[in-house]
Amino acid sequence: MNTQATDQLNTVRDWLRFAVSKFNKAGLFFGHGCTNAYDEAAYLILHTLHLSPDQLEPFLDARLTFDERNEVEKVLQRRIQERRPAAYLTREAWLGDYAFYVDERVIIPRSFIAELLHNHLEPWITEPEHIQHALDLCTGSGCLAILMAQVFDEAEIDAVDISQDALAVAKKNVDDYQLSHRIHLIHSDMFDGVSGKRYDLIVSNPPYVNAASMATLPDEYRYEPSNALASGKDGLDATRCILSVATNYLTDRGMLIVEIGHNREALLSMYPGLPFTWLETSSGDSFVFLISREQLAGWQIRSSQ
Known part of the structure; x- marks a missing residue:
């Protein structure tokens, strides 16, 4: 200058x-x-x-x-x-009133799910005390797991990521919020490390950037770990994986909430008839879906017939 x-x-x-x-x-x-x-x-x-x-x-x-x-x-x-x-x-990112440590080992937190948690996921969850076990899949910095712990006082939370580097950052944040007794960090490729477990609530802000967008990302995004952004040609590889097995990890009344970026149309064309509920965020209702285990299981049965 x-x-x-x-x-x-x-x-x-x-x-x-x-x-x-x-x-x-x-x-x-x-x-x-x-x-x-x-x-x-x-x-x-x-x-x-x-x-x-x-x-x-x-x-x-x-x-x-x-x-x-x-x-x-x-x-x-x-x-x-x-x-x-x-x-x-x-070395700091904010989600609402909560600050988190970040560095280049994790993507910078900016999830619409944080907004929804701020509102206690109402009206979809009317009795927060019934959330006893929750999972943050693809936790990154651990921010969503920490926000869940603030909202669901009774919940034990597993926070999963494939990256050991990301989990090291998540550990710092979990320790900073003194939540290591309730948030359990697990090194895992998607659900592999939580086999046999079932959750009342699963939230995920997985990779969802498609190949065309990855090729034209602004310079600022190049600092973020690419495996936390890229998700195949159409941006839905991670979401497909989640939907294919989520019923095995949800309790009977369990719910799944997933952020998918700008991929709503592609998702709907891929899963016709799957009864997604699209949640309203500050940028509209195209970015985060909710589906219950019952709905997902019913659709899977109908699709296989």
Whole structure:
């Protein structure tokens, strides 16, 4: 960055305006927690200054020290030059009011299922105490397992991932939230490591990016582990695997919730007659489905006849 220009930036407001301009000029891609240059610039500046994400307004006209200006400039420069997602620069990602440690061993949490858990999965689950055993399949950073533990006070939760690196990150987050007595991290390729177990609730935010989209991902996504994104030609390899065997792992009244990205039409054409319930999220009702064991088993019986 131009040192002469940045020498004239004194307040948080100055640096915020400067950062937004630079981010827009650089054509950065936003999609890992923030959706625009302003929000991401504000987040990075506040984090670097050790201020809460909701404390922008009171400090807009606060003047930065020499060392603070250097630190802010460094993090903004890295975001622009490396095109590294902000969460990997700060080692922090937020889902609602919950912060999680992240690094390049896991994808950055951004699941619509987190929104649904925030609302206690109502009206689909009316008695949270009946969720005694739950599974977070493809847990990554462990964020959904942790959110489930907050919502379902009585639940023992298994959190499964094929990546040992991801499980190491999940362990840090589980330990940070002091939930190791309720969340059990399991190294497993899908359901292989939980054979014989049955769950009242299974949630999964599996890989779901199709081959065409993988080939054109913005630079920011290239920092994330590809095996946590790619799911075959149509993006549904992992979802097909889940649907094919989920009845073996659900209790009689158990429910399955899966996030599938932009693959709703492809999924419906592949499974005609399967009675998916599409859950409403902040971006619409095309991204997360719910299905009960009873519905899935009934469809499988009809399809085999």
